[in-house]
């Protein structure tokens with residue numbers, strides 16, 4: 009029997025299971041309970057390192073769906089204020105442990121990225137490494153609006169997501185058209201760049217096909 013059987017919202021801190029959780033039959037948290045999740049490579053994603061080297065992370069940074077925090081911790085080590093938000097309590101506990109070990113001050117917060125307004129915070133830069141591609145077509149507009157609710161015009165958003173264009177595809181490959189539709193002008197976001205990239209995993213040496221999308225908050 010799946011961990012979701014017979015639950016409505018009780019095991020999810022008042023939120024509904026995401027489409028990914030309904031599909032997999034497990035809460036996201038389960039991915040972190042028995043050793044590293046496949047995406048948990050023990051360091052930042054190379055694409056995130058390149059964004060940092062280009063000076064992309066400024067002001068207060070939100071890492072939406074931060075997992076066990078390797079990207080957030082890497083950004084914090086550059087002297088940037090970072091808040092990591094995730095629904096997986098086990099991942100957040102791992103992140104807090106690593107932050108303590110490394111002497112870094114990342115704030116790890118349990119929260120729903122589809123309802124970020126509840127944080128009552130504003131961010132200058134947002135990183136999404138691996139969350140957007142797990143959203144189905146009903147969740148995408150809600151998530152994009154949620155990101156808008158915690159940013160003001162001038163903010164930047166970096167999305168690293170599985171792509172359907174390239175070799176070795178991830179489990180939820182997203183087309184360029186779907187990325188463009190999700191951040192259409194009416195959403196208050198404008199895509200500045202979509203580049204081919206890779207998401208590295210614990211079991212694929214060269215990673216899988218990804219988009220690195222640079223998006224600007226323009227209004228609305």
Ligand SMILES: C[S@@+](CC[C@H](N)C(=O)[O-])C[C@H]1O[C@@H](n2cnc3c(N)ncnc32)[C@H](O)[C@@H]1O
Nearest residue numbers: 036073074075094095096120121122137138139
């Ligand atoms: C593929 S993992 C990537 C984790 C991390 N960004 C990394 O690169 O290691 C996706 C993460 O998004 C989180 N997540 C999924 N849906 C979420 C939601 N609605 N709100 C907050 N976090 C969510 C999951 O718990 C998981 O940690």
